[in-house]
Amino acid sequence: MSGVLVITEQRGGAWNRMSWETIAAGQQLARDLNRPVFAAVAGHNVGALAAELGRKNLAYVHAVEHELLESYSADGYTAALEALIRAHHPSLVLFPHTYQVRDFAPKVAARFGQTLVSDVVGVRVENGVPVYVRQLFQGKLAGDVRISGDAPHFVSLQAGAYRADTVEAGSAPVETFSPQIAASAIRTRCEAPFRESARAVDLTSAGIIVSVGRGIKEKENIGIVQELAQALGGELAASRPICDSGWLPMERQVGSSGQTVSPKVYIAIGISGAIQHLVGMKGSKTIVAINKDAEAPIFEVADYGIVGDLFEVVPALTEEVKKAKA
Amino acid sequence: MKIVVAIKQVPMRDSQLRIGADGRWIQESDLSFEINEPDAYALEEALQLKEKHGGEVVALCAGPARAAQTIREALAKGADRAIHIEEENLPALDTLGVASLLARAVQNEAADLILTGLQSDDLGSGQTGVVLAEILGLPHATIIMQVEKLDGAIKVKRELEDGWFQFIEMPLPAVLTIQSGINKLRYATLMGIKKAKSKEIKRLTTAELVAPPAAVATLERIYPPLRAKQTQILDGTPKEAAAKLVEKLKFEVRVI
Ligand SMILES: Cc1cc2nc3c(=O)[nH]c(=O)nc-3n(C[C@H](O)[C@H](O)[C@H](O)COP(=O)(O)OP(=O)(O)OC[C@H]3O[C@@H](n4cnc5c(N)ncnc54)[C@H](O)[C@@H]3O)c2cc1C
Numbered sequence: 001m002s003g004v005l006v007i008t009e010q011r012g013g014a015w016n017r018m019s020w021e022t023i024a025a026g027q028q029l030a031r032d033l034n035r036p037v038f039a040a041v042a043g044h045n046v047g048a049l050a051a052e053l054g055r056k057n058l059a060y061v062h063a064v065e066h067e068l069l070e071s072y073s074a075d076g077y078t079a080a081l082e083a084l085i086r087a088h089h090p091s092l093v094l095f096p097h098t099y100q101v102r103d104f105a106p107k108v109a110a111r112f113g114q115t116l117v118s119d120v121v122g123v124r125v126e127n128g129v130p131v132y133v134r135q136l137f138q139g140k141l142a143g144d145v146r147i148s149g150d151a152p153h154f155v156s157l158q159a160g161a162y163r164a165d166t167v168e169a170g171s172a173p174v175e176t177f178s179p180q181i182a183a184s185a186i187r188t189r190c191e192a193p194f195r196e197s198a199r200a201v202d203l204t205s206a207g208i209i210v211s212v213g214r215g216i217k218e219k220e221n222i223g224i225v226q227e228l229a230q231a232l233g234g235e236l237a238a239s240r241p242i243c244d245s246g247w248l249p250m251e252r253q254v255g256s257s258g259q260t261v262s263p264k265v266y267i268a269i270g271i272s273g274a275i276q277h278l279v280g281m282k283g284s285k286t287i288v289a290i291n292k293d294a295e296a297p298i299f300e301v302a303d304y305g306i307v308g309d310l311f312e313v314v315p316a317l318t319e320e321v322k323k324a325k326a
Numbered sequence: 327m328k329i330v331v332a333i334k335q336v337p338m339r340d341s342q343l344r345i346g347a348d349g350r351w352i353q354e355s356d357l358s359f360e361i362n363e364p365d366a367y368a369l370e371e372a373l374q375l376k377e378k379h380g381g382e383v384v385a386l387c388a389g390p391a392r393a394a395q396t397i398r399e400a401l402a403k404g405a406d407r408a409i410h411i412e413e414e415n416l417p418a419l420d421t422l423g424v425a426s427l428l429a430r431a432v433q434n435e436a437a438d439l440i441l442t443g444l445q446s447d448d449l450g451s452g453q454t455g456v457v458l459a460e461i462l463g464l465p466h467a468t469i470i471m472q473v474e475k476l477d478g479a480i481k482v483k484r485e486l487e488d489g490w491f492q493f494i495e496m497p498l499p500a501v502l503t504i505q506s507g508i509n510k511l512r513y514a515t516l517m518g519i520k521k522a523k524s525k526e527i528k529r530l531t532t533a534e535l536v537a538p539p540a541a542v543a544t545l546e547r548i549y550p551p552l553r554a555k556q557t558q559i560l561d562g563t564p565k566e567a568a569a570k571l572v573e574k575l576k577f578e579v580r581v582i
């Protein structure tokens with residue numbers, strides 16, 4: 001019976017952790033839809049990884065093997081997964097919404113005349129039909145999406161939408177799938193990933209982080225947030241647009257393309273709370289949000305909130321902190 | 327180098343969004359609109375490449391009549407001409423539909439490079455550029471932070487997670503999805519604004535382009551997000567709220 005196929009992600013033999021969240025989602029959805037669940041891992045020499053998947057509660061594991069899958073390319077992965085899907089006819093294909101998946105999954109879906117429903121935060125099954133919940137307007141609104149048209153349907157899941165620790169153990173046979181890929185079909189040549197210079201600022205060990213976003217309006221205004229950070233003895237951090245504008249160095253950026261932090265307290269000032277920022281800080285023990293918009297998504301993860309103009313609240317807060325410390 | 331830049335018009339950042347009467351999209355009547363943020367960076371990158379290597383920059387936009395304003399702004403910044411696919415009901419299309427329209431509009435342009443933003447601020451699908459490349463049969467790369475032209479090819483810097491990057495080379499023509507922050511945006515000059523008035527905007531209707539495929543992914547309902555956490559809102563004047571927060575930081579979080 002056609003089932004739910006989970007595409008996992010690995011690089012150089014190491015799992016992307018979101019793979020497990022996607023397997024958890026696949027197991028849950030397969031149960032709700034009364035269908036079997038399969039998982040696939042693609043690469044070169046992925047035997048050990050496939051064997052690890054084989055210890056989960058799955059109907060089958062596909063080890064998608066090819067030497068041209070050794071390192072990632074959109075053309076190589078698209079060819080391999082298109083072949084796998086054509087051979088096994090899943091009704092639904094689930095991906096983790098990683099940067100790599102953003103790069104090739106839309107292409108795979110288009111080959112089947114489908115649109116990938118991307119960055120899904122939850123799934124409800126209504127009368128046997130899945131309804132996918134997505135964020136709109138950078139998290140300010142949510143929307144229900146239904147997919148029609150012939151199977152397979154394609155969905156990618158946002159980081160944190162499902163919990164990796166709910167993956168059920170079990171035992172599943174591993175099948176090797178060897179797609180045909182021509183070297184000439186891979187049009188891009190990728191170099192090895194690298195990190196820009198060593199980070200001078202290590203935000204990951206900070207106990208207190210005061211983080212500033214676009215609500216600060218101008219570079220000249222960052223001083224008031226810096227004073228608060230100093231008064232608290234904390235590190236200054238920022239959302240991406242602040243670093244993009246060159247107002248603070250990139251090494252102070254928190255989020256999916258910056259650092260992932262989990263301080264005792266994270267104070268978000270004039271930050272709206274887009275998912276790419278949240279993934280970098282939602283593990284903080286206590287989160288404080290200062291924002292003039294009571295509906296800003298940052299309040300969804302905040303323990304304490306002050307709804308107000310940061311230009312009034314922040315100086316007042318610095319004052320109070322100094323008083324308390326005096 | 328002939329460069330096409332796909333730009334989308336979206337509600338201004340910090341707009342107060344209200345859900346429309348049919349519950350399927352927002353009420354647009356009282357909103358102001360602007361260029362999608364990464365698309366502004368894509369346009370800037372195209373202009374800089376043209377300044378270095380010569381050629382032409384064509385702005386491409388699918389959207390209702392009001393999108394003409396955003397197209398004019400792109401022309402004022404330096405795009406040479408524009409293609410406006412007039413589509414009044416954009417939310418009724420899915421990515422495959424939008425990408426098909428864009429593909430049909432550019433297929434005879436013989437562009438060397440097509441740039442899109444990496445993600446739209448309203449829908450946030452993050453995939454129109456990739457699907458466009460697939461339809462046109464072109465190689466692509468996503469989340470690009472640097473573009474260097476080589477002989478008949480390009481070398482780009484792709485952003486990976488957690489501060490990692492990677493260089494990728496591919497032959498032209500190609501499609502790139504551009505990340506915000508790749509360059510410094512310019513402002514339109516008075517001269518630019520004046521010149522824009524006489525630049526060509528080619529208007530195409532969906533009918534002229536052959537109707538796009540019916541949407542397979544449909545947005546049925548939009549609503550305010552459900553809150554996962556109960557935030558304790560500290561109210562009062564700024565001074566009062568600040569004092570309450572310091573109490574919490576001192577006695578509950580214990581960081582002061
Ligand atoms: C692939 C990808 C990777 C990304 N990586 C990252 C990343 O690593 N880190 C990151 O942060 N972002 C990242 N982003 C960008 C992210 O999507 C958001 O665009 C960004 O986080 C928004 O930053 P912001 O909250 O500072 O700005 P905005 O969204 O513009 O929010 C500004 C906030 O300030 C508030 N405000 C305005 N004026 C005041 C005032 N006077 N007083 C109080 N509040 C005020 C507003 O109400 C608003 O909520 C990434 C995006 C993509 C697509």
Ligand SMILES: Nc1ncnc2c1ncn2[C@@H]1O[C@H](COP(=O)(O)O)[C@@H](O)[C@H]1O
Nearest residue numbers: 332333388442443445446451452453454
């Ligand atoms: N209607 C449109 N007109 C022109 N370009 C678009 C349109 N929709 C999407 N795009 C382009 O595709 C990118 C990604 O959009 P999305 O896939 O919706 O996140 C945007 O940044 C634009 O460059």
